[in-house]
Amino acid sequence: MVAIPNILVVEDDRETRALIAKYLRANGCHVTAAADGHEMHQAMADRRVDLMIMDVMLPDEDGLSLCRKVRAKSQLPIIMLTARGEDVDRIVGLEMGADDYMVKPFNPRELLARINAVLRRQATALNASSTPEATAFAFDGWHIDFRLRELRNPAGARVALTSAEFDLLRAFCERAGRVLSREVLLDLTQGRNSGSFDRSIDVLVSRIRRKIEADPQDAMLIKTIRSGGYMFTPVVEPLITAPIAGT
Template sequence: MNDLKTLAACGSLARTRSSGTDRPPASTPSNIAIHAMSTQSILIVEDDQETRNLVARYLRENSFNVGMAANGREMDRYISQNRVDLIVLDLMLPGEDGLSLCRRLRVDTTTPIIILTAKGDDVDRILGLEMGADDYLPKPFNPRELLARINAVLRRQLGGSAGPAAKTSARLRFEGWIIDSRMRELRDPEGAQVPLTSAEFDLLQSFCERHGRILSRDTLLNMTRGRPGGAFGRSIDVLVSRLRGKLDRTEGTSMIKTVRTGGYIFTPRVDEA
């Protein structure tokens, strides 16, 4: 358990550099290990060397391929030369900060992003989600939770189920739009593909499969991210805002209506395509 305690404490360091040789973490006991998907590649963008190395070692022990970058320039270089299935992105970076990197990444790619934020810093967390991040984790953190978040995001990216659904069709249609759960694609009425992040796709799919029903923020968060809402229900509001920006074409109208009791309802009729 020493590696878990070390990494959790390391995550709270405020940009402190390691002054000595990195200590290899102890092996994780098999009874608490969470198995990762062996073919996935993770890029860690974190400027604190000790944190970066410990996270990388832990993920490699759980069968991930792991790359590391200390800043935006190194991140760009790594991405240009390697396949990346998910990015773990610290927001407090030297030079170009994590929020700017997240915004820039979303212009060119839908690669899932998990942001690391200072504990209790709701503003940065919400801004990160608004920039297109798929999930977030406050520091200090337990590496088992990071591993669980990574696995959950990758399962969604690969089309894993977000919960029981009213419809099982792979393709659904609403107002001329087509959502394909197998390809994880959304096409507009003209047939053009609309890029969605993993979190945006899961939210839209949940709405489509439960159209006409009022869904609370906690329910939506549980269906799309696999955990109860609690204090983090605001992240659903951010996702809904992002999704509205891609779906709504007439000013003043929206397919996703806000319900005063604290939830949302997807109003279009949804049919099998």
């Protein structure tokens, strides 16, 4: 875990922002404060950020949209803050890529505890995947090779995938166990400037299910999550494949 973490607090309410910053600094954190998305981007460009605390309701662009954009480019840990505590709001926040979610008002000690917990999880994940880098994944008997861009079934036979299908399946494998919204999946595989739309993800998921699911009508590997997301459910094992001949 980072010894002295750099925390970016994105909160438009001046009093709340100041209170969070004061408490975190008193507990050994470096803190940068931002009032909106513009200041958030500027802060991230100016310095290293180890974790971001972001309010959902911001004046220029809402926190959920900002979270989605950050998550599409980075694995920066994000804790969302909101005055709304309904389950659907929490689910949407997690779908956008948030690592944790707190409802206002909250105890600063709990916030600090959650910050430490998220940073510990990130450190564990980084250590597990540091070296050597995985070039393939195995799941439920299947094998996907990133360099060869091929998928093989449990019997070892190659299963044909289009480029878009391969990229989506890779995104699922790399984020197994996480709820991913259609928008996040578009960002990860095609980018929001591609001209694609959310429905295209549904079409690709349907195609992949027909190729890897025992029963595509009762999908077990790619589960549909209420509120518009998907989750890749099997245990995914990273693999190191042998060098390709001639490389």
